[in-house]
Amino acid sequence: MEKQSSDGLPLPQRYGAIATIIIGISMAVLDGAIANVALPTIASDLHASPASSIWVVNAYQIAIVVSLLSFSFLGDMFGYRRVYQCGLVVFTVTSLFCALSDSLHTLTFARIAQGFGGAALMSVNTALIRLIYPQRQLGRGMGINSFIVAVSSAAGPTIAAAILSVASWQWLFLINVPLGIISLLFALRYLPENSAKSSMPRFDLPSAVMNALTFGLLITALSGFAQGQSLTLIGAEIVAMLIIGFFFVRRQLALPTPLLPVDLLRIPLFSLSIGTSICSFCAQMLALVSLPFFLQGVIGRTEVETGLLLTPWPLATMVMAPLAGYLIERVHAGLLGALGLVVMATGLFALAMLPTAPTDLDIIWRMILCGAGFGLFQSPNNHTIITAAPRHRSGGASGMLGTARLLGQSSGAALVALMFNVAGQNGTHVALFTAGTLATLAAVISGLRVTQPRVEA
Structure with a gap:
């Protein structure tokens, strides 16, 4: 492997390294969304109830959320390249196990293990981009990464439907095996080394356990609420989460290099960017989860038409x-982000005010506004999160970026369930108005960053 220069990789190696990131991250993000479409088929094939089959999705998401920050810390300790390569091996092997599963229990356990592999990939991908690109071109690397994450999240159901139209549900997982092998070969050859910090403290196991319990209970409570579970159980989970979370944060404040990078949150530019990220992903999820119900249930579009009408957003x-x-x-990230979020909010409010019998064009131009605004905001925001942190803490910053995205998406999905329970047929309109309000709030938070100095090389 070529030796990394002091500022980014030389060109042929840079292309190979970014290809590795693209394949790995698209697989990890896609697998969070791709199984939803196949749940009815998986449930009938494995003789499971529809309610219990939800764990095929939940197990993966929870495994990622509970381990993401731990893998980020290990990346800062042992090198991002090593964590990414281990993640690829685990993700590829467990994808094969998912495809070979003959019961819901084995599939759920395989999905948990696959989630840990996905978390290792997501935890250090942006930290690696900081090593792959020269500082002056880092925005381009972040642009490519944001593009892959956003498109993989939004296009998951479309890709799943395409695979299921020609093959069985097992191929949703089997397709990862050749892709994972290719990505691993690229990773071994092209990914840059980053020297492990000799001054990094030891991995704090109590912090890792408390982190897993805090975020695990939060996601379980949100998804349980979305599925209409007992309010007593959800309340108990939230109380336990708050108690453990309190002691977790208190422990982090006492550590010189915490697992949950509360010290990075003291940097105004970093904390404002994380807040913006959570609000924007919550808004995106509110829209993308509620719109199919409106398009199919209210205005009578077919599943295929719904898929096509949602496509302008990722495009x-x-x-x-x-x-x-x-x-x-060239432009301050706070200004770019605020502009993108205003465009996205405009699109969301326009969707909420659709006429009773909209034409395809009525829907399409609004979807384009939402997607364009989201794309304009996401790359500068990710760039700011990574560059606002000291270089040797890139892993922690990368983990916080992934955690913010997952928290926003999980909260958005749970809020959709709440709005359908409370507002019934008007649930989509309420969800879209809420999404527009959140995007407006995110635009204001992003605009506050203009007062902060730009991060320079």
Whole structure:
């Protein structure tokens, strides 16, 4: 493997390294969304009830959320390259186990293990991009990464439907095996080394356990609420989460290099960017989960038409995310982010005020506004989160970025369930108005960053 230069990788190696990131992250993000579409088929094949089959999705998400920050810390300790390579091996092997599962229990356990592999990939991917690209071109790397994450999240159901139209549900997981092997070969050859910090403290196991319990209980309570579980159980989970979370944060404040990087949250630019990220992903999820119910249930579109009408969102993000990556080198991230979020909020409010019998064009231009605004915001925001942290804490910053995204998405999905329970047929309109309000709030938070100095090389 070529030796890394002091500022980014030389060009042929840089292309190989970014290809590794693209394959790994698209697999990890896609597998969070891809199984939803196949749940009815998986449930009938494995003789499981629809309610219990939800664990095929939940097990993966919970495994990622509870381990993401721990893997980020290990990346800072042992090197991001090593954590990423181990993640690829685990993810590829467990994808094979998922495909070979013959019962819901074995599939759920395989999905938990696959989630740990996915968490290792997500925890250090942006930290690796900081090593792959020269500082002056880091925005481009973040643009590519934002583009892959946004498109993989939004296009998951479409890709799943395409695979299921020609193959069995097992292929949703089997397809990861050849992709994982290719990515691992690329990783061994192209990914840059980062020297492990000799001054890094030892891994704090009590912190890792408390982190897993705090975030695990939060996601379990949110998904339980979304599925209409007993309010007593959900209340008990929230109380336990608050108590453990309190002692977890208190422990982090006493550590010189905490697992939950509360010290990084003292940097105004970093904490504002994390807040913006949570609000924007919550808004995105509110819209993308509620819109299919409106398109199919209220205005009578078919599943295929619904899929096509949702496609302009990821397509607009695909166009705007790389462009925003270039613009970040010239325009303040706070300004770019605020502009993108205003465009997204406009699109969301316009969707909420759709006429009773909208034409396809009525829906499409609104979806384009949402996707373009999201794409314009996401790359500069990720760039700011990573560069606001000291270079040797890139792993912690990368983990916080992933955690913010997952918390926003989980909260958004749970809020949709609440709105359908409370507002019934009007649930989609309430969800879209809430999403627009959250995007507006995120725009205000992003605008506050303009007062902070830009991070320079």
